Amino acid sequence: MEAIIMPALGQTSEEAHILEWLVKEGDEVEMGQPLLNVETDKAELEVECVADGVLLKIVCEAETTVNAGTVIAYIGEPGESVPTE
Amino acid sequence: MSQSTNTLQQDALSAEESLHLLEEMVLIRQFEQTAYLRYLQGEIPGTLHQSQGQEAVAVGVCSLLRTEDWITSTHRPHGHALAKGLDPAAGMAEIYGRETGCLGGRGGSMHLGDPALGILPSIAIVGGGITIAPGLAHALKYKETDNVVVCFFGDGAVNEGAFHEGVNYAAAFNLPVIFVCENNMYGASTPFHETTRNINVASRGAAYGIPSEQADGMDIRAVREATERALLTARSGKGPVLLEFLTYRYVGHSRGDARGYRTKDEEAIWTAKDPIKTFGAAIVDEGIASEDQVKEATKRAKKRIAEALKHAQQAPWPDPVAALAPNIIFGNPPQKVEGAGPLEEGPDEDRYITIADSIRETLHSELGTDQSLVLLGEDIGVPGGFGGAFGVYQGLAEDYGRHRVIDTPISEKAIIGAAVGAAIGGLRTVPDLQYADFVFEAMDELVNEAAKQRYMSNGKLTIPMVLRCPVGATQRGAQHAQHPESFFMHVPGIKVLCISDPYTAKGALTAAIRDDDPVMVFEHKLLYGAKKRQEAGSINTRAYVPEENFVLPVGQARVRRRGKDATIVATFTELYKALELAEKLSAEGIELEVIDPVWLSPFDWGTVMESVRRTGRLVIAHEAHLTGGWGAEVSARVSDELFADLKAPVRRVASRDIPMPFSPPLEAAVLPLAEHLETAVRDILSPDHTRSDKE
Structure with missing residues (x-):
C-alpha cells in the first residue's frame, strides 16, 4: 500500500484545490493514469498515479483545498486495510 | 553532408533484436516516468531533466557500441546511461541520492555514469563534453584500439564555443569521435531557430571537413543506420562524424516546466511519432514479432524499473562522512610533509642549470621512461618552430616524435579538454599554454571537468594532467602578464605548483607528472633563463640540479634561508x-x-x-x-x-x-x-x- 501525496505544483503557493476525482474507490489504476484534477495558482492540472494498483481510499474529497505533501489517497492491493486517522 | 538514405536494414534485425531494442526504449521511458512521478511525490531531491520521446536516439546509438567504447552525455543523461548498460537500480538509487547509486550519490541525476561501462559521469555544462570527447578518443587511438567515443549533446550546445573547438580538434587529428546532436528544437524554452540562422546542424560538418548526416531521431532503425555508417568511418581511422537526430522531448526542460512555449498542435505531431509506439506497431505489422511478444517486452522493462524503484526507495543514505574522503577528492591525497631546506651546492659545475633547462630535462627523461606520456600545445614540436613558449621544448619532438609532442590548433578549450579526456582515458598529459593569461579560455575544462570528474565518479577516475602556464609581467601589457595561480588555489580537486628554482623544478615537476591528479604549474618568464629569450629584468636562478630525475614530495615548501x-x-x-x-x-x-x-x-x-x-x-x-x-x-x-x-x-x-x-x-x-x-x-x-x- 502506498500513500499518495499532493505534489508541489504551484508557482508561489503550496496550496492546491481539488476540482474532481477521475476515479472512485475500488477502481483499478495504473501508473501515469490521471487520478484527479486540481487547480493551483499557476494552472489547472492533472495529478497522475504513481503506481499500478487499486484506489483503496480517497482521503481528501473534491472541493477541498490542501497543502502540498498532504496524503490525499491510498492505493494498493485489493482488500488491504487503510490506516485510520 | 548526405541525407539519410533509407536503405532498409530491418530485415537484418531479428525478432529477438527488435524486441530487445523495444524493451530498452520502454526501460528508459518507464525509468523517466517513474522518476517523474516519484519526484512529484517528494521522494527525489534536487531536480530532473528527462528524455521521454528521445529514447530511439539513446538506444539506437548505444545498441551498436561495445563496453570499451565511451559515451559522454549531458544534463539529460538517464537514457544514454541506461542504453549504454547502466543497471537501472544503480541509476535510480543515484538520482535518489543513495549510497548504492552508481556514483554513491556524489553525482545525481545530472551526472549519471560508470567508467567501467564506458560512461563518463555526464557533463551538465552545455557543450562541456565536446572538448573532452576528443581527448578520450585520443587515448583510444594512442593505445591502437578501434574503439570510439560517442559524444551526445543537444541543439543548444552547437552554439557554444566548445562545439567549434572540439569538433575542429577531433577533425584535425582524425580522432574516432561520433558527435551526436539530439536536436529537440528547444534550448530549455528558447526555440533553436531563434538562436541561429543555420538550423541544419548536420550542415555544419562541412565547416570542419567531416562527414555528417541528419536522420529521423524518432525512428530507431534510421538512427541505427546512420550510426552504423558513422561507426564504419570512426572505427577505420577516418576520423570523426557529426550526426544530427531530429527528436522531441515530451516533457518540460526540467521539473516545473509547464511547456507554455510550445503549442498543443506541435506536441500532437510529435506524439504521433512516438518512437516506442511506432516501432512496436511496425514490428507487428511487418510480421517480425507478435503483439504478445511486444507486450511481453514492455512488461519485462516495466518489471525491471519496478525492481529498480524498490531498490532505490529502500537503499540507505550515504554516510555524511563519506563526502570528505580524501581518496575520493584526489587520486594521491595530500600527505603530511616536512619542509625542505636551502638549495645545496653540487659537485659538478656543469650541473648548474637554468629553470628552462631543468624543465626540458625533466620532460625528456619522463618521456623516455613513460610511454603513456604526451605533451600538447601550440608551437611545441613543429620542425623549425618555436620549441614551445620560451623555447623550453627545443629538441623534444626530434627525440620522441610529433605523436608525443603534439602541435595543436590555437584552441585552449580544445587543448585542455583533450588533455583532460586523454588523462581520463589512461594517458599522462602535459598540455601547455604560451601565456597563463590564456587559461581563462579554458576555465570550464579545468574547473568543471579536471577538478570535478574524479569526485563525481566516486573516485573511479584519475586525471593525471599537468598544465604548464608561464606567468609574470614582462612589458607585454595587461593580457600577457597575469598570475592566475590564486584562482586555482580556490578550486578543490586541482593541485597548484609554482616553480621558482631549477632544483625544485625538476623534483616537483617529476612528482607532478607522476601524480594521479590535475596539477597546474606556474612558471615565471623572468626566471626561466632560456638562452634565446632573455627578457629585461631577468633573474639568474641557476642552481645545482642532478642529471637524473628525482621526486620531491607533493605539497612540500622550501625554506630558502x-x-x-x-x-x-x-x-x-x-x-x-x-x-x-x-x-x-x-x-x-x-x-x-x-x-x-x-x-x-x-x-x-x-x-x-x-x-x-x-x-x-x-x-x-x-x-x-x-x-x-x-x-x-x-x-x-x-x-x-x-x-x-x-x-x-x-x-x-x-x-x-x-x-x-x-x-x-x-x-x-x-x-x-x-x-x-x-x-x-x-x-x-x-x-x-x-x-x-x-x-
Whole structure:
C-alpha cells in the first residue's frame, strides 16, 4: 500500500484545490493514469498515479483545498486495510 | 553532408533484436516516468531533466557500441546511461541520492555514469563534453584500439564555443569521435531557430571537413543506420562524424516546466511519432514479432524499473562522512610533509642549470621512461618552430616524435579538454599554454571537468594532467602578464605548483607528472633563463640540479634561508627580492627566514606555521594582485591559528589592483618593488604587540 501525496505544483503557493476525482474507490489504476484534477495558482492540472494498483481510499474529497505533501489517497492491493486517522 | 538514405536494414534485425531494442526504449521511458512521478511525490531531491520521446536516439546509438567504447552525455543523461548498460537500480538509487547509486550519490541525476561501462559521469555544462570527447578518443587511438567515443549533446550546445573547438580538434587529428546532436528544437524554452540562422546542424560538418548526416531521431532503425555508417568511418581511422537526430522531448526542460512555449498542435505531431509506439506497431505489422511478444517486452522493462524503484526507495543514505574522503577528492591525497631546506651546492659545475633547462630535462627523461606520456600545445614540436613558449621544448619532438609532442590548433578549450579526456582515458598529459593569461579560455575544462570528474565518479577516475602556464609581467601589457595561480588555489580537486628554482623544478615537476591528479604549474618568464629569450629584468636562478630525475614530495615548501627575526613567504620574482633583502638585513644583524611555498595546493601549512610561531612576524610577497591573492588566504590562516604568537600584524606585498600596463615606468608603478618589501619588513619588525617592553 502506498500513500499518495499532493505534489508541489504551484508557482508561489503550496496550496492546491481539488476540482474532481477521475476515479472512485475500488477502481483499478495504473501508473501515469490521471487520478484527479486540481487547480493551483499557476494552472489547472492533472495529478497522475504513481503506481499500478487499486484506489483503496480517497482521503481528501473534491472541493477541498490542501497543502502540498498532504496524503490525499491510498492505493494498493485489493482488500488491504487503510490506516485510520 | 548526405541525407539519410533509407536503405532498409530491418530485415537484418531479428525478432529477438527488435524486441530487445523495444524493451530498452520502454526501460528508459518507464525509468523517466517513474522518476517523474516519484519526484512529484517528494521522494527525489534536487531536480530532473528527462528524455521521454528521445529514447530511439539513446538506444539506437548505444545498441551498436561495445563496453570499451565511451559515451559522454549531458544534463539529460538517464537514457544514454541506461542504453549504454547502466543497471537501472544503480541509476535510480543515484538520482535518489543513495549510497548504492552508481556514483554513491556524489553525482545525481545530472551526472549519471560508470567508467567501467564506458560512461563518463555526464557533463551538465552545455557543450562541456565536446572538448573532452576528443581527448578520450585520443587515448583510444594512442593505445591502437578501434574503439570510439560517442559524444551526445543537444541543439543548444552547437552554439557554444566548445562545439567549434572540439569538433575542429577531433577533425584535425582524425580522432574516432561520433558527435551526436539530439536536436529537440528547444534550448530549455528558447526555440533553436531563434538562436541561429543555420538550423541544419548536420550542415555544419562541412565547416570542419567531416562527414555528417541528419536522420529521423524518432525512428530507431534510421538512427541505427546512420550510426552504423558513422561507426564504419570512426572505427577505420577516418576520423570523426557529426550526426544530427531530429527528436522531441515530451516533457518540460526540467521539473516545473509547464511547456507554455510550445503549442498543443506541435506536441500532437510529435506524439504521433512516438518512437516506442511506432516501432512496436511496425514490428507487428511487418510480421517480425507478435503483439504478445511486444507486450511481453514492455512488461519485462516495466518489471525491471519496478525492481529498480524498490531498490532505490529502500537503499540507505550515504554516510555524511563519506563526502570528505580524501581518496575520493584526489587520486594521491595530500600527505603530511616536512619542509625542505636551502638549495645545496653540487659537485659538478656543469650541473648548474637554468629553470628552462631543468624543465626540458625533466620532460625528456619522463618521456623516455613513460610511454603513456604526451605533451600538447601550440608551437611545441613543429620542425623549425618555436620549441614551445620560451623555447623550453627545443629538441623534444626530434627525440620522441610529433605523436608525443603534439602541435595543436590555437584552441585552449580544445587543448585542455583533450588533455583532460586523454588523462581520463589512461594517458599522462602535459598540455601547455604560451601565456597563463590564456587559461581563462579554458576555465570550464579545468574547473568543471579536471577538478570535478574524479569526485563525481566516486573516485573511479584519475586525471593525471599537468598544465604548464608561464606567468609574470614582462612589458607585454595587461593580457600577457597575469598570475592566475590564486584562482586555482580556490578550486578543490586541482593541485597548484609554482616553480621558482631549477632544483625544485625538476623534483616537483617529476612528482607532478607522476601524480594521479590535475596539477597546474606556474612558471615565471623572468626566471626561466632560456638562452634565446632573455627578457629585461631577468633573474639568474641557476642552481645545482642532478642529471637524473628525482621526486620531491607533493605539497612540500622550501625554506630558502633560515632566520629567527621574521618570516617572508614569497614566490617567483618576489622570492628573489626577499633573498636579497635577507642578505642586506643580515649585515644589520636582522635574520630573515625566507620560505618558498612551492605548492599553493596542497599548501605546506606545517612549515609556514612552524616558522611564524618561532619568528612571530610574517610578510607575504607575490606578484599576483593584492586582493584575493593567495597571500590573503595565508594571512587569514596564520592570523587565526597563531594569533597569540604574532608580534605584529601580517603584511602583504603584491601588485596593485590595476591591470598591468605596458610602458616600463607604468608597469613598475603597479608591480611590487624591492623597497615595498623592505618597508613592510621593517614595519613589522618594529612593533611588538605581545609584550610591554622590547626584547
